[in-house]
Amino acid sequence: MTVHEMAKTLELTPLSVTDGEREFSGVYIGDLLSWVMGRAKSDNVWITIMSNINIVAVASLADVACIILAEGVTVDENVRTTAEAKGINLYSSEKTAYELASMLARIDV
Amino acid sequence: MNEAVKLHFLVDGEDFTSAGQASVQVKKSLRQLGISPEIIRKVSIAMYEGEINMVIHAGGGEADVVIYEDRIEIDLIDHGPGIANIDLAMQEGFSTAPDNIRSLGFGAGMGLPNMKRYTDSMKIDSELGKGTRILMTVNL
Ligand SMILES: Nc1ncnc2c1ncn2[C@@H]1O[C@H](COP(=O)(O)OP(=O)(O)OP(=O)(O)O)[C@@H](O)[C@H]1O
Ligand SMILES: [Mg+2]
Numbered sequence: 001m002t003v004h005e006m007a008k009t010l011e012l013t014p015l016s017v018t019d020g021e022r023e024f025s026g027v028y029i030g031d032l033l034s035w036v037m038g039r040a041k042s043d044n045v046w047i048t049i050m051s052n053i054n055i056v057a058v059a060s061l062a063d064v065a066c067i068i069l070a071e072g073v074t075v076d077e078n079v080r081t082t083a084e085a086k087g088i089n090l091y092s093s094e095k096t097a098y099e100l101a102s103m104l105a106r107i108d109v
Numbered sequence: 110m111n112e113a114v115k116l117h118f119l120v121d122g123e124d125f126t127s128a129g130q131a132s133v134q135v136k137k138s139l140r141q142l143g144i145s146p147e148i149i150r151k152v153s154i155a156m157y158e159g160e161i162n163m164v165i166h167a168g169g170g171e172a173d174v175v176i177y178e179d180r181i182e183i184d185l186i187d188h189g190p191g192i193a194n195i196d197l198a199m200q201e202g203f204s205t206a207p208d209n210i211r212s213l214g215f216g217a218g219m220g221l222p223n224m225k226r227y228t229d230s231m232k233i234d235s236e237l238g239k240g241t242r243i244l245m246t247v248n249l
Binding site for chain 2: 031032033034035037038042050052053054055057058060061062063086
């Protein structure tokens with residue numbers, strides 16, 4: 001399934017969508033950046049509440065399909081524009097990480 | 110590819126918001142050279158962890174990346190405080206990162222272990238008060 005279709009199903013708020021057609025597979029949840037670097041896999045959806053600028057580089061290098069900011073976390077405008085510039089799909093949601101993950105478990109086949 | 114490709118970066122120790130730029134640039138260069146995605150991911154993650162460490166723990170430094178026909182070498186040099194106990198620093202969970210850095214999501218003590226995991230060899234030379242040099246190799 002594409003990131004765009006997933007985002008529609010989960011009713012995510014798009015903050016930066018540079019490649020909505022990218023296929024995702026699997027999910028990683030975490031806020032400690034070196035854990036994400038060590039454990040997230042390519043093409044994962046990454047769910048976090050960490051919202052500082054460094055998440056953009058981490059998403060790029062770990063090669064995740066998109067970031068979802070859970071629990072209504074917001075980002076500064078420069079994080080959003082950097083994500084756009086670096087080609088990172090970034091969404092936000094009022095849902096908890098658990099709610100997002102259980103919805104993803106139903107659609108990620 | 111007959112000639113080795115050499116990349117050199119100055120890693121700014123002041124500017125925390127742009128930390129990781131050298132690694133992102135290396136990722137781009139490797140992609141242009143047609144290196145496989147798995148190798149690119151290993152090299153750029155290992156380099157990012159090293160780059161961030163130089164920014165957080167050592168006030169910046171220099172990075173050299175050389176792409177040979179059979180391997181990629183990443184050489185990180187800083188003139189920071191050095192690492193007192195390398196075996197301890199290599200353990201998962203060991204970190205001396207201050208609270209303001211932890212609040213940004215760093216300081217899990219997983220950076221050096223990740224560098225080891227994602228590379229085929231890793232050598233640390235460090236002297237207290239002088240600095241740290243980390244040489245990593247990823248085989249192609
Ligand atoms: N270049 C360096 N100069 C001085 N000390 C360093 C350097 N790199 C690492 N260290 C020391 O080794 C410890 C462990 O490093 P490591 O990268 O594993 O964890 P961290 O940077 O504290 O947290 P994380 O990488 O998970 O964000 C650091 O907390 C620091 O004390
Ligand atoms: Mg580190």
